[in-house]
Amino acid sequence: MPDYTQSTSLNSNRIIDTPTGLSDEMKQAMAQLPTPSLDAVKANSPSTQDQWLEQIHMVNTQQKKKVKAMRKHFNVSVELMSVAGVNVRKVTPTHISTCFEDKVYIDFHGGAYVFFSGLPSIEEGILLASRLGIVVYCVDYRMPPSSPFPKALDDAFTAYCHLKDNYGAHNIFVGGTSAGGGLALSLLQKLKQQNIELPIAVYAGTPWADLTNTSDSLLINEGVDRILVSYQGLLHAAATLYAGKYSLTEPGVSPLYGDFTGLPPVILVSGTRDLFLSDTVRVNRKLRECAVRTQLEVFEGLSHADYLVAHNTLESLAVYKEIKQFFLTAISTQ
Amino acid sequence: MPDYTQSTSLNSNRIIDTPTGLSDEMKQAMAQLPTPSLDAVKANSPSTQDQWLEQIHMVNTQQKKKVKAMRKHFNVSVELMSVAGVNVRKVTPTHISTCFEDKVYIDFHGGAYVFFSGLPSIEEGILLASRLGIVVYCVDYRMPPSSPFPKALDDAFTAYCHLKDNYGAHNIFVGGTSAGGGLALSLLQKLKQQNIELPIAVYAGTPWADLTNTSDSLLINEGVDRILVSYQGLLHAAATLYAGKYSLTEPGVSPLYGDFTGLPPVILVSGTRDLFLSDTVRVNRKLRECAVRTQLEVFEGLSHADYLVAHNTLESLAVYKEIKQFFLTAISTQ
Numbered sequence: 017m018p019d020y021t022q023s024t025s026l027n028s029n030r031i032i033d034t035p036t037g038l039s040d041e042m043k044q045a046m047a048q049l050p051t052p053s054l055d056a057v058k059a060n061s062p063s064t065q066d067q068w069l070e071q072i073h074m075v076n077t078q079q080k081k082k083v084k085a086m087r088k089h090f091n092v093s094v095e096l097m098s099v100a101g102v103n104v105r106k107v108t109p110t111h112i113s114t115c116f117e118d119k120v121y122i123d124f125h126g127g128a129y130v131f132f133s134g135l136p137s138i139e140e141g142i143l144l145a146s147r148l149g150i151v152v153y154c155v156d157y158r159m160p161p162s163s164p165f166p167k168a169l170d171d172a173f174t175a176y177c178h179l180k181d182n183y184g185a186h187n188i189f190v191g192g193t194s195a196g197g198g199l200a201l202s203l204l205q206k207l208k209q210q211n212i213e214l215p216i217a218v219y220a221g222t223p224w225a226d227l228t229n230t231s232d233s234l235l236i237n238e239g240v241d242r243i244l245v246s247y248q249g250l251l252h253a254a255a256t257l258y259a260g261k262y263s264l265t266e267p268g269v270s271p272l273y274g275d276f277t278g279l280p281p282v283i284l285v286s287g288t289r290d291l292f293l294s295d296t297v298r299v300n301r302k303l304r305e306c307a308v309r310t311q312l313e314v315f316e317g318l319s320h321a322d323y324l325v326a327h328n329t330l331e332s333l334a335v336y337k338e339i340k341q342f343f344l345t346a347i348s349t350q
Numbered sequence: 351m352p353d354y355t356q357s358t359s360l361n362s363n364r365i366i367d368t369p370t371g372l373s374d375e376m377k378q379a380m381a382q383l384p385t386p387s388l389d390a391v392k393a394n395s396p397s398t399q400d401q402w403l404e405q406i407h408m409v410n411t412q413q414k415k416k417v418k419a420m421r422k423h424f425n426v427s428v429e430l431m432s433v434a435g436v437n438v439r440k441v442t443p444t445h446i447s448t449c450f451e452d453k454v455y456i457d458f459h460g461g462a463y464v465f466f467s468g469l470p471s472i473e474e475g476i477l478l479a480s481r482l483g484i485v486v487y488c489v490d491y492r493m494p495p496s497s498p499f500p501k502a503l504d505d506a507f508t509a510y511c512h513l514k515d516n517y518g519a520h521n522i523f524v525g526g527t528s529a530g531g532g533l534a535l536s537l538l539q540k541l542k543q544q545n546i547e548l549p550i551a552v553y554a555g556t557p558w559a560d561l562t563n564t565s566d567s568l569l570i571n572e573g574v575d576r577i578l579v580s581y582q583g584l585l586h587a588a589a590t591l592y593a594g595k596y597s598l599t600e601p602g603v604s605p606l607y608g609d610f611t612g613l614p615p616v617i618l619v620s621g622t623r624d625l626f627l628s629d630t631v632r633v634n635r636k637l638r639e640c641a642v643r644t645q646l647e648v649f650e651g652l653s654h655a656d657y658l659v660a661h662n663t664l665e666s667l668a669v670y671k672e673i674k675q676f677f678l679t680a681i682s683t684q
Contacts, residue, residue, distance in 0.1 A: 032569070032570075033569070035566035035628075036564040036565075036566070037564060037565065037566060037628065037632055230370040230371060231370075231371065231650075232369035232370070232371060232622055232623070232650055232651040233622055235366070235367070236366075236570070236571070236574055236622065236623065237570070240570055288566055288567055288570065288627055288628055288631060289566070289570060293622055293648075294369075294371065294622050294650050294651070297622060297648040297649065297650055298371055298650050300647070300648070301647075301649065301650065301668070304647075304672070305668075311645075311646075312645075312646045312647065312648060313634070313635075313638075313646065314627075314631040314634070314646060314648055315631065315635065316565075316566055316628050316631055316632050316635065317566040317628070334635070334638075334639075338638070
């Protein structure tokens with residue numbers, strides 16, 4: 017493993033104020049959730065299967081509580097099903113938008129390819145279902161330590177193909193945040209490669225599109241991003257665990273290194289403090305170089321996936337409003 | 351003046367590598383131009399008229415050499431004229447794009463509202479004229495120390511109105527980088543307020559849209575942005591000098607605080623290391639909240655206006671290609 021100490025240790029004692037230009041709700045949300053110290057994050061690097069399982073259990077237990085409360089608050093119905101052997105939860109909101117009556121959205125959850133299996137996998141699905149007014153299928157794809165790459169992509173592929181046969185690709189949107197955004201992009205590249213009909217449009221929320229350590233924001237926003245804090249420690253360990261015997265630059269693992277030609281329109285979301293800001297903008301540029309229609313939205317002062325973590329904020333509402341609008345435009349220009 | 355020492359001193363000794371994801375040309379350009387130290391930039395705060403004039407003379411003399419070389423290299427013709435009393439340079443490229451035959455672009459140069467009057471004012475105009483294939487009018491608006499706000503806006507307004515009478519608003523694009531981007535946005539707000547017909551579309555390159563010290567990237571990218579380096583020192587001094595007896599939050603000075611309703615489509619450009627990244631994304635969000643069509647492009651690892659400073663790069667070519675495409679789309683949806 018390379019030594020990143022010199023170039024990144026300089027942020028370790030940084031005192032960072034809350035950004036001025038945030039909504040009051042976001043400021044409050046930031047104040048409520050303590051940010052782990054950079055040193056603690058860097059030191060957290062599980063190596064044995066037991067260490068991983070313990071940490072995954074701890075994180076998922078906490079997240080399950082949040083998601084149960086969200087399920088109740090947003091009053092969605094959740095149906096667990098097997099889609100050609102893949103665990104999927106169908107999330108149905110109380111109100112379906114007229115324009116989305118015959119449409120569905122397939123969601124891939126985040127969690128660095130290790131966290132948020134089971135009920136936690138529907139966190140963003142709940143928001144998308146409720147705020148867009150659309151039926152959402154949340155894919156509970158297999159993950160390490162038991163199932164490294166390409167199991168997650170296999171499951172994403174299987175679920176998409178099966179739902180496509182049911183609904184037709186012209187009625188499907190796909191997307192996700194963080195690892196889920198990366199997985200959605202890898203899925204699209206694989207579908208394209210195999211000449212399988214593509215969905216209408218894609219949502220890539222701060223996608224983990226490059227699992228190596230080359231994105232500039234991994235350096236610049238280290239110790240600045242309150243959610244991920246650093247690539248070192250957990251993220252690097254998760255990247256290695258997920259890739260398994262594959263290279264981190266394998267397009268299925270890091271879609272940034274894949275071919276974006278011929279993809280449907282993609283909306284991308286990030287924040288100025290996001291550790292994956294560079295992943296997001298690099299994907300945007302690659303897409304545009306391939307003449308893919310994109311919309312990039314970067315939010316002032318937001319760290320990685322803040323719009324999802326702190327969903328009760330104006331910033332979060334704005335994100336899902338943009339996604340809805342983008343999807344509507346994609347339908348009208350199909 | 352507030353004491354920013356605590357929150358910003360932490361970057362002062364930072365060692366920052368060149369971003370990995372840049373083109374070779376951009377890496378080379380970055381290596382060639384030495385970045386001033388954070389301490390030196392902070393300490394540079396002209397206060398007397400003589401100090402300002404000396405610094406302006408020094409900067410403009412150097413820039414004049416660059417622009418003369420560019421004028422030759424891009425083989426544009428430059429005609430100095432008075433447009434209703436305002437100094438304007440008409441820049442005509444060797445080749446005009448068919449789609450822009452009856453169109454013109456009005457450019458407002460950057461330079462923190464103090465630098466780049468005279469020949470240096472056509473730097474970006476040369477690139478826009480050549481790369482878009484369009485006639486460009488570069489407005490050499492009045493600036494401090496002799497002419498603080500609202501003289502620059504008055505000149506922008508006069509030049510626009512006069513050129514509008516000649517060409518028709520439906521044949522005009524406007525824009526600029528940095529202070530020029532901010533001035534273009536303030537102009538649009540003023541035109542809208544006075545019910546004057548608006549141009550087809552606007553280019554706001556890393557606009558200095560908020561001259562106060564609230565944008566988060568002023569903190570996060572301090573000592574990271576190789577071009578501006580810090581808000582403290584020169585930028586703060588220039589902001590105060592420009593605003594004169596007006597508040598820094600006066601919309602004519604800082605368009606972020608103005609009303610964006612009803613503006614024509616705006617394309618915005620920034621970089622992940624840009625000190626004005628937050629200015630750019632905050633303007634983008636305000637515009638979108640007002641239902642204005644926008645396109646935000648953020649480039650990996652670029653500091654403030656790197657696409658203009660280092661114009662012989664793939665990143666720079668990509669910026670002007672996006673602007674051209676955006677303008678063409680704006681014409682077709684007029």
